[in-house]
Amino acid sequence: MWFRGRAVVAIAVLAALGAGMATYGFFEYSGWGIRPPAMQPGLASGSKTEGLTRAELDKLNKALGLIEDRFIAWTDRSKLVDGAVQGMVESLDDPFSAYLSGDEAEKYNESLQGAFSGIGAVLHLTGGAVVVESLMTGSPAERAGLRPLDVLLSVNGESLNGLSLNEAVSKIRGPKGTKAKLKVQRKGASSPLDLELVRDRIDLESVSASMEDNGIGILTINQFSADTSAQVAEALRRMVAGGLKALVVDVRDNPGGMLQAVVDVADQLLQQGKPIVQFEYRDGKRKVDEAKHGAAEGRTYPLVVLLNKGSASSAEIMAGALKQSAGAILVGETSYGKGTVQVPFNDDLGDHSMLKLTVYKWLLPDGSWIHGKGIEPDVIVHQPAYFLASRLPRDRVLRADETGDAVRNLQSILNGVGMTVDRSDGYFSAGTKEAVKAFQKRENLPETGEVDTETAERLEEALYEKLKDQANDRQLQKGLELAKERAVGH
Numbered sequence: 001m002w003f004r005g006r007a008v009v010a011i012a013v014l015a016a017l018g019a020g021m022a023t024y025g026f027f028e029y030s031g032w033g034i035r036p037p038a039m040q041p042g043l044a045s046g047s048k049t050e051g052l053t054r055a056e057l058d059k060l061n062k063a064l065g066l067i068e069d070r071f072i073a074w075t076d077r078s079k080l081v082d083g084a085v086q087g088m089v090e091s092l093d094d095p096f097s098a099y100l101s102g103d104e105a106e107k108y109n110e111s112l113q114g115a116f117s118g119i120g121a122v123l124h125l126t127g128g129a130v131v132v133e134s135l136m137t138g139s140p141a142e143r144a145g146l147r148p149l150d151v152l153l154s155v156n157g158e159s160l161n162g163l164s165l166n167e168a169v170s171k172i173r174g175p176k177g178t179k180a181k182l183k184v185q186r187k188g189a190s191s192p193l194d195l196e197l198v199r200d201r202i203d204l205e206s207v208s209a210s211m212e213d214n215g216i217g218i219l220t221i222n223q224f225s226a227d228t229s230a231q232v233a234e235a236l237r238r239m240v241a242g243g244l245k246a247l248v249v250d251v252r253d254n255p256g257g258m259l260q261a262v263v264d265v266a267d268q269l270l271q272q273g274k275p276i277v278q279f280e281y282r283d284g285k286r287k288v289d290e291a292k293h294g295a296a297e298g299r300t301y302p303l304v305v306l307l308n309k310g311s312a313s314s315a316e317i318m319a320g321a322l323k324q325s326a327g328a329i330l331v332g333e334t335s336y337g338k339g340t341v342q343v344p345f346n347d348d349l350g351d352h353s354m355l356k357l358t359v360y361k362w363l364l365p366d367g368s369w370i371h372g373k374g375i376e377p378d379v380i381v382h383q384p385a386y387f388l389a390s391r392l393p394r395d396r397v398l399r400a401d402e403t404g405d406a407v408r409n410l411q412s413i414l415n416g417v418g419m420t421v422d423r424s425d426g427y428f429s430a431g432t433k434e435a436v437k438a439f440q441k442r443e444n445l446p447e448t449g450e451v452d453t454e455t456a457e458r459l460e461e462a463l464y465e466k467l468k469d470q471a472n473d474r475q476l477q478k479g480l481e482l483a484k485e486r487a488v489g490h
Contacts, residue, residue, distance in 0.1 A: 145390025
């Protein structure tokens with residue numbers, strides 16, 4: 001989507017650093033899943049798993065020697081070694097596990113602290129294709145019109161086909177202020193889309209909060225980073241002091257983040273002893289995390305949670321915990337469905353590079369696994385079609401009798417800004433032309449009935465203003481309505 005239809009707030013999530021959205025655990029439970037050597041597939045009883053066998057090491061050395069001696073071009077040994085590790089990780093066939101070089105690992109760690117430079121998209125590799133998983137609100141990626149599940153074909157004319165995720169990311173990333181021209185394949189589109197982004201540094205908050213006059217609070221959590229729990233605690237303190245009667249927790253388009261952060265936030269909203277999440281390692285052992293300190297200020301206010309298909313991982317942990325352990329009502333759309341936890345191993349390789357591995361599943365408090373399915377809301381609410389509008393083209397003028405996705409997108413935007421359009425099928429009809437002329441008249445633009453750069457920019461600005469108005473956010477309005485019905489002392 002281009003803009004999310006709630007108030008545009010600052011957030012901090014992973015930029016295009018690779019390996020997609022995830023729940024990032026910074027700890028493992030001692031002894032979990034460590035199988036005896038005899039249980040390891042492919043190993044004889046009693047074989048050790050530390051390091052390569054002599055035969056395995058010989059094979060790699062022979063391959064390295066052949067490449068260095070016989071390959072047509074001079075090679076960089078460090079790149080060959082990195083490639084070997086990358087190949088091992090790719091053989092796991094897990095889009096959420098990744099190998100990051102020293103520079104990539106540094107950028108990744110910075111992103112978890114809420115500051116980075118990039119396009120603001122979370123990516124993963126599926127079947128060799130670079131796929132968008134989620135977008136940051138207000139980021140260059142969202143403003144350019146990228147959507148979840150878009151496939152990135154090329155950047156600045158360079159194909160991304162066949163590249164590793166890290167290789168693709170290195171081409172997509174770049175210094176602040178530089179341009180990234182993306183060719184994008186979108187499901188249902190007849191031809192690839194061309195989008196232009198300007199890379200930027202993003203220092204954004206992970207939490208924002210406000211309270212309605214009737215005592216209904218809105219707590220927006222955009223991602224779970226290092227300081228999210230402290231921000232939530234301060235927001236709750238202010239709202240409770242102001243007479244909080246019910247709370248709407250908004251985790252829409254929240255791609256996840258740090259595991260400990262979501263556990264710490266849930267601890268503030270659940271009664272002591274209530275389960276937050278379960279973890280299951282590969283050997284089937286489970287551990288349950290429970291609220292240890294009890295809800296902040298002795299919570300008595302009811303909860304409503306907003307979620308959508310961009311709510312993933314830690315955001316799903318939050319939604320599931322509040323529903324099953326606090327009776328929260330879930331409103332919106334079925335969430336993304338990511339039920340695994342990754343652990344970044346920063347210092348284990350000895351050269352500042354990182355292995356990020358999927359190490360266990362997470363389960364809802366009742367033990368169910370939502371991976372690939374998502375969490376269904378109690379109350380389904382879809383946003384208006386114009387909430388999914390993308391940016392209009394700048395390299396050509398849209399005019400009468402054209403057909404295609406760009407015209408269909410134009411018709412959606414026209415509807416969003418209050419212009420009556422006779423159709424929405426992507427044909428630039430006489431009625432579409434009249435709607436464009438009516439908009440141009442309203443905005444004191446030349447009434448050509450054609451969409452040039454100036455008209456496109458004005459249309460997008462008008463839609464942006466409408467999307468910032470919370471009154472047009474159907475999911476939020478339904479959440480506020482339900483919160484009011486359940487409010488303490490209403």
